[in-house]
Amino acid sequence: MSDPVTIYMTDWCPFCKKLMSNLDRTETPYTTVNVDEDTEAAAWVESVNEGNRVVPTVRYSDDSHATNPPAGAVRRKLEELAG
Secondary structure, three states, X not given: XXXXXXEEEOOOOHHHHHHHHHHHHOOOOOEEEEOOOOHHHHHHHHHXXXXXXXXXXXXXXXXXXXXXOXXXXXXXXXXXXXX
């Protein structure tokens, strides 16, 4: 994994849209993976969410993850990874 922040999301999820919008406002970099289009990504999301496909699930470059985090938490983690 080369990107510091990867958001596992769907096009129809309002929580995904809110998170990405809030990150965009502060120009916080991230990449997205649509779990409706990527079965391996969907399986990973389910594996870290007790079998549930919960989005957004965020994966960081240190292989930690967070389920439906606020944008501020994502920015803090990104700063920690850059430090």
